[in-house]
Amino acid sequence: MHLLSGIHHVAVICSDYARSRYFYHQILGLPILDEHYRAERDSYKLDLALPDGAQLELFSFPDAPPRPSWPEAQGLRHLAFRVQNLERVLAHLQQHQVACQKIRVDEYTGRRFCFFADPDGLPLELYEDSGASAK
Template structure:
């Protein structure tokens, strides 16, 4: 039996809400190096929306909403557990984060794939992962 053709083609974007828009924008653009695609202030919501590009064509949407509640716990709250970024090598990105005073956990190895990874946090404590695929 032939497998059905896939209906889902990939991830288009992941949406994040930051507590401090300027701080989060700086983190994702200057520190992580994501490129700005578009930015809008939505007066009716008193909210910013920033579209950021990753090299593979996927995107991050960064929002600000006044009074947004904090994440209940890290990382085992229901919902998104963490966001993982694919990198060719961990060390250059870890060095870039360290230069910006962003701490990374010790490098671990995935017991199933043998790939190396580490976790760090964005300015709001959102757990982010670097996953090495050379």
């Protein structure tokens, strides 16, 4: 019996809420589920939908410390998005001036992947999945 049934959400604290909201909603195309401003915390919270039912939460907090290094800091190493056509997504990102690393091949699965970063430098990965189970 599995105790966990999947990922519900991943939370990201951003330094510039408007810039990150644009990046994840407009450039990556994630639909907005809900958005709130919490005055008592001077903080925004944005819930974005992923196609598999999981969610990405964006938070803004005043004076949040920056990530210490990339991508080998303790904690979340990177967030990987499953894609069907890696070249198509990379071309879209490059049209929006998002720098992407070279395509690499996973030595264990033979699948192709590529890293890029969100506006705060959070490491993001595109992992090509032609329909079989993903990494």
